[in-house]
Amino acid sequence: MSVPFIELKRFEDGFLDSWNAKVADLSANTRFIGGPEVENIENTLKTECGVSHAIGCANGTDALQLALRAAGVSKGDSVLVPDLTFWATFEAVVNVGADPITVDVSAEDLQLDFDLFCKACEEHKPKAAILVHLYGWGSSRLKDFRDFAKSKGIALIEDGAQAYGVTYNGKSIYEGAQLATISFYPAKVFGAAGDAGAVLTSDDDLAHKVRSLENHGRTTHYSYGLVGWNSRMDTFQAAYLNLSHPHLAARLESRRKSAEYYRKALANLPIRVVEAPEGYTENGYLNVLIVDQEKRPALEALLKEKGIGFGIVYPGPMSSQEASPGYLKAKVGGENAERICKSVLNLPLFPYMQEHELQEVVEAVKGFFA
Numbered sequence: 001m002s003v004p005f006i007e008l009k010r011f012e013d014g015f016l017d018s019w020n021a022k023v024a025d026l027s028a029n030t031r032f033i034g035g036p037e038v039e040n041i042e043n044t045l046k047t048e049c050g051v052s053h054a055i056g057c058a059n060g061t062d063a064l065q066l067a068l069r070a071a072g073v074s075k076g077d078s079v080l081v082p083d084l085t086f087w088a089t090f091e092a093v094v095n096v097g098a099d100p101i102t103v104d105v106s107a108e109d110l111q112l113d114f115d116l117f118c119k120a121c122e123e124h125k126p127k128a129a130i131l132v133h134l135y136g137w138g139s140s141r142l143k144d145f146r147d148f149a150k151s152k153g154i155a156l157i158e159d160g161a162q163a164y165g166v167t168y169n170g171k172s173i174y175e176g177a178q179l180a181t182i183s184f185y186p187a188k189v190f191g192a193a194g195d196a197g198a199v200l201t202s203d204d205d206l207a208h209k210v211r212s213l214e215n216h217g218r219t220t221h222y223s224y225g226l227v228g229w230n231s232r233m234d235t236f237q238a239a240y241l242n243l244s245h246p247h248l249a250a251r252l253e254s255r256r257k258s259a260e261y262y263r264k265a266l267a268n269l270p271i272r273v274v275e276a277p278e279g280y281t282e283n284g285y286l287n288v289l290i291v292d293q294e295k296r297p298a299l300e301a302l303l304k305e306k307g308i309g310f311g312i313v314y315p316g317p318m319s320s321q322e323a324s325p326g327y328l329k330a331k332v333g334g335e336n337a338e339r340i341c342k343s344v345l346n347l348p349l350f351p352y353m354q355e356h357e358l359q360e361v362v363e364a365v366k367g368f369f370a
Helices: 015-028 036-047 058-068 087-095 114-124 142-152 206-211 233-263 296-306 335-343 355-370
Strands: 053-057 080-083 101-104 130-131 157-158 179-184 197-201 218-220 330-332
Touching: 015 233, 036 197, 036 233, 053 206, 058 157, 058 179, 058 197, 080 087, 080 114, 087 101, 087 130, 101 114, 101 218, 114 142, 114 330, 130 142, 142 157, 157 197, 197 206, 206 330, 233 355, 296 355, 330 335
Parallel strands: 080 101, 080 130, 101 330, 130 157, 157 179
Antiparallel strands: 053 197, 179 197
């Protein structure tokens, strides 16, 4: 029996009926842009994430660009980004005209290295930095990042595309961020029916700028105070998120149980099952294994042979991408990102995995190392 890397079709009873009815209602009443559905999801985000403002937008990449623009980042500014992240983090900096500087990550929590971050700030005097909450948790030094950036006047944007539902010391990881971004790409733990995103902040001025920028820079319907673009969240995506939200707690619980199953079942093998740092409750977005890089290709081949899906998140750091040299201003730190990319492997993890599926995956991995 095959086990997919991700499965999005395990809907709760009645969910598809509710969604189909919602689509029919929105279509019949031509409610396509804005309106109560968008307002409802923004209110939910504000409450659940512990922020004063949540602005829906078209996707997670736009959310990053909106946050950078709102923070005043523009042509010629330097922006620090982790060397281990999804390409959108890097390209968002380039797309606002700024110069990305990659900083290596910690081998412990796989997040941006705080000491190297401080070094990069002293050496390059960045206008802003993007702290990515990768894999479904965040940095063990989260408070240190926030305090240091604030003391130096550096805008700190927290890329929370993979972090919805993560808590740190009992609060949403987004609470306390100067600016944070969310992706609602369908494969995320809180996914839409297509692309959608959001920017979170408790700063009134930043919220006002983001709200204007994502709607062509409008001040009134035909007056413009900024040059923005069209990045509005469409009503169908908001409606899908509103229908999904009542089920989110159950989906997260299911994901976390599967993540814990892997941790216990694989604990005595010659691999590392990466855990969230102390104080975090992960969201179960990804299982993360660190495997001997010499053995990983053979393990991949075995999983393929048995019909078990897997991921490599991510296969290469930002600084080594083909498109990077034309934009990369500097690279700070060592080679942790490179080593992680050569040794990381992600096993299937999605809502409502069955125990027999988890057992099949675990037995395959154990058999490989037997």
